[in-house]
Amino acid sequence: SLQPSEITVSQGADLSVVGVGFCPQDNVVRLDDYPFQGVVVSPNEVRVKLGPNVLGGTYQVGVQNSNGQRFGVVLRSDLRVHNGCPYNCSGNGYCNGLTDRCVCSAGYTGADCSQSNQSVCPNGCGGNGICDTQNRRCICLHGFIGADCSQRGMTCLNDCSRHGKCDTNTGTCKCSFFHCGNDCSKRWPLCR
Structure with missing residues (x-):
């Protein structure tokens, strides 16, 4: 039977379901009602690859044999599938693994951090301010002024x-x- 646990995996990763007494025909891993063809690698492990079509979310995990019979699953594990961030934040930020959202570096915006603020705010705020993308204006750091924060003052x-x-x-x-x-x-x- 499966051991109770909570695990997190990335979309497209291999998932190892650990239990006791798996047989070679116990090769179907179910995430909620979705079956995935698995491979029994030992009497204690079934491995399955989660393809890109598995959406982020939390699933109940179960195992059944190739004939559709449930394999003595007494306890089910919760599986959180982590999709990651779009385009890995385009190299212009980092991915918040809890929310699967990009946190963009200064000078970039958008869901995947691919849009440069320089096209939204004048001169990209000259590196001396933060671009307010909603109002399309620079908020200058202390000691800098001007529409593009390029002047000292x-x-x-x-x-x-x-x-x-x-x-x-x-x-x-x-x-x-x-x-x-x-x-x-x-x-x-x-x-x-």
Whole structure:
């Protein structure tokens, strides 16, 4: 009978089902209701190759003989098939094995990390910022400014609330005549 366990395998990998007393005719491994032709390699192991058509998910594993009779399976094992990430993240990121999703490196986006952010954000944010792909703009790292984060300078709090001018040398706002505060958000007469 099969021993209870939880195992994880990659799509297309060999799966070894370990049990006790397998006979040569006990060669059909079932993942839920899907049969796969296996090979009995010993009285304690049946091996089967999981093809690319096996989708990611969790399956109950069972063994039966070539005549369709169940082979004394008392306990079933849970098998998690891991599909991996699309195109191995195109070499531009790494695969999160728990979610089968790519985590893209800086400068790349998309389900398979194949799209360059440089085409989405100006100049790829110059290596000094992070591309906000939804809004198609750069979020500059501290000490860099500009649409493509290529200029050295300081940003001002809340962009001076659009009621002043930012001094990029100091990172302070110079408010218009009727506004005051660190970010020029207060309006006259609150400025007194």
